[in-house]
Amino acid sequence: MRPNSQALKHKVPHDTEREFGGTLGAICIPIFLPLTVLFLICVSRSPEASVLQWPPPLPSQDQLWDPVAPMLLLAWITLHTLLYFMPLGKVSEGLLLRDGTRLKYPINGFHALCISGVLLMLLLGLGAPMGYLFELLVPLAVCAIAVSFVFSVYLYIRSFWAPSHALALGGNTGNPLYDFFIGRELNPRIGSFDLKYFCELRPGLIGWVVINFGMLMKEVELRGSPSLAMILVNSFQLLYVADALWNEEAVLSTMDIVHDGFGFMLVFGDLAWVPFTYGLQAAFLVVHPQALTSLRAAAIIALNGAGYYIFRKSNSQKNQFRRDPSHPTVARLETIATATGKRLLVSGWWGFVRHPNYLGDLLMALAWSLPCGFSHLLPYFYVIYFTVLLIHREDRDERQCRAKYGLAWDTYCRRVPYRIFPYIY
Numbered sequence: 275m276r277p278n279s280q281a282l283k284h285k286v287p288h289d290t291e292r293e294f295g296g297t298l299g300a301i302c303i304p305i306f307l308p309l310t311v312l313f314l315i316c317v318s319r320s321p322e323a324s325v326l327q328w329p330p331p332l333p334s335q336d337q338l339w340d341p342v343a344p345m346l347l348l349a350w351i352t353l354h355t356l357l358y359f360m361p362l363g364k365v366s367e368g369l370l371l372r373d374g375t376r377l378k379y380p381i382n383g384f385h386a387l388c389i390s391g392v393l394l395m396l397l398l399g400l401g402a403p404m405g406y407l408f409e410l411l412v413p414l415a416v417c418a419i420a421v422s423f424v425f426s427v428y429l430y431i432r433s434f435w436a437p438s439h440a441l442a443l444g445g446n447t448g449n450p451l452y453d454f455f456i457g458r459e460l461n462p463r464i465g466s467f468d469l470k471y472f473c474e475l476r477p478g479l480i481g482w483v484v485i486n487f488g489m490l491m492k493e494v495e496l497r498g499s500p501s502l503a504m505i506l507v508n509s510f511q512l513l514y515v516a517d518a519l520w521n522e523e524a525v526l527s528t529m530d531i532v533h534d535g536f537g538f539m540l541v542f543g544d545l546a547w548v549p550f551t552y553g554l555q556a557a558f559l560v561v562h563p564q565a566l567t568s569l570r571a572a573a574i575i576a577l578n579g580a581g582y583y584i585f586r587k588s589n590s591q592k593n594q595f596r597r598d599p600s601h602p603t604v605a606r607l608e609t610i611a612t613a614t615g616k617r618l619l620v621s622g623w624w625g626f627v628r629h630p631n632y633l634g635d636l637l638m639a640l641a642w643s644l645p646c647g648f649s650h651l652l653p654y655f656y657v658i659y660f661t662v663l664l665i666h667r668e669d670r671d672e673r674q675c676r677a678k679y680g681l682a683w684d685t686y687c688r689r690v691p692y693r694i695f696p697y698i699y
């Protein structure tokens with residue numbers, strides 16, 4: 275079959291604005307971020323654990339490679355592909371596409387998490403050395419990065435066979451480097467297997483908590499029992515991942531699924547960045563144990579609880595409102611009309627700040643770092659990166675909403691002046 279000629283001539287509707295620093299970003303980010311992943315893992319296990327130490331703790335050649343790593347990764351991706359097709363849970367429809375159709379998605383991610391948990395316990399019962407994941411972390415990250423590159427090349431090439439309505443508006447600039455990076459095709463599928471939806475929530479997100487568990491088991495190997503700090507980090511992050519999978523259907527209306535193409539940025543983010551940097555606190559704690567008083571632990575649990583409450587309530591309120599504005603839980607909230615026919619909430623959580631869900635997410639991120647104490651910056655990497663990511667994301671969303679809702683969006687901004695942090699930002 276010949277590539278879609280219309281797509282090749284770039285006669286496809288597209289956004290002219292380029293994200294993430296345009297071509298320069300598209301060249302630098304794929305070089306810089308994979309190195310950052312390896313650098314951060316190495317720092318987390320070095321005695322100094324300082325991101326500023328010089329020379330940086332670089333891995334030796336034999337630390338980079340372990341033949342077990344690609345086999346484990348392959349087994350993991352195969353397992354989750356099989357679980358994706360499991361006839362459990364319901365099938366939901368995504369938002370309306372440009373060609374007027376809707377795609378169908380299996381909602382069985384939470385089942386996949388539970389089955390992964392059961393398999394993990396079975397392996398543990400059979401004496402599998404889970405703590406070995408600590409030694410395997412760098413080789414696994416190397417393989418995940420390699421898979422991200424190969425997979426993104428595949429996605430870029432196959433996008434030339436996609437019809438123009440299946441391409442993302444932001445990923446068809448005609449600049450190959452930028453389009454490879456940002457993603458051309460919106461919802462690439464092999465049959466009914468949706469590659470973006472699969473990667474967004476399954477192998478990487480569930481892989482992250484499995485790696486965390488491996489760090490906990492390494493601590494048990496080294497010190498006989500897991501520390502309170504390690505238990506908190508594992509529990510908080512498991513709650514976050516379980517929540518994402520429990521509410522899997524909500525991901526169908528996120529910017530990533532609805533608007534962004536599937537290119538290197540998301541592939542690498544899902545398969546390498548999330549599993550190997552979001553849980554750095556657990557890797558840090560293996561080599562840098564921290565004592566935690568019950569009082570401090572209680573305060574950190576309260577902070578995570580408050581963050582989770584704001585995150586979940588605000589996300590659920592908006593999702594409910596978008597699905598059924600007449601539902602009793604949202605019907606009495608004050609709203610403003612927009613020219614598109616959709617309404618915007620101006621009371622409840624979305625009348626407090628314009629992104630209450632980001633606020634809750636950031637409070638949780640802080641709670642994940644605090645069990646690691648204040649002696650090192652590394653465990654705070656996630657909350658710092660995440661603040662930058664969400665401020666940038668808020669800005670992107672704001673531009674999209676202004677383009678969508680025009681004057682109504684300006685009215686909303688006047689009614690709700692703060693973006694994420696009340697009275698600050």
Ligand SMILES: NC(=O)C1=CN([C@@H]2O[C@H](COP(=O)(O)OP(=O)(O)OC[C@H]3O[C@@H](n4cnc5c(N)ncnc54)[C@H](OP(=O)(O)O)[C@@H]3O)[C@@H](O)[C@H]2O)C=CC1
Binds near residue numbers: 628667686
């Ligand atoms: N851990 C991580 O790495 C990441 C986590 N996240 C989390 O993912 C979650 C989803 O975030 P994200 O996808 O960025 O977007 P949001 O869930 O914040 O959704 C933004 C959309 O909501 C709608 N909206 C905005 N304001 C209103 C309003 N007042 N009333 C009704 N609808 C409104 C608009 O879409 P429309 O009007 O078209 O419905 C807007 O485009 C967040 O909790 C975030 O913290 C996000 C990125 C990374």
Ligand SMILES: CC(C)=CCC[C@@H](C)[C@H]1CC=C2C3=C(CC[C@@]21C)[C@@]1(C)CC[C@H](O)C(C)(C)[C@@H]1CC3
Binds near residue numbers: 307525542543547
């Ligand atoms: C630096 C870099 C490579 C950034 C790429 C960004 C991605 C890591 C994130 C973009 C949006 C994401 C979301 C989640 C994870 C991180 C990425 C992929 C998410 C699945 C985490 C769990 C949440 O509950 C969520 C489902 C709302 C969320 C969706 C967005």
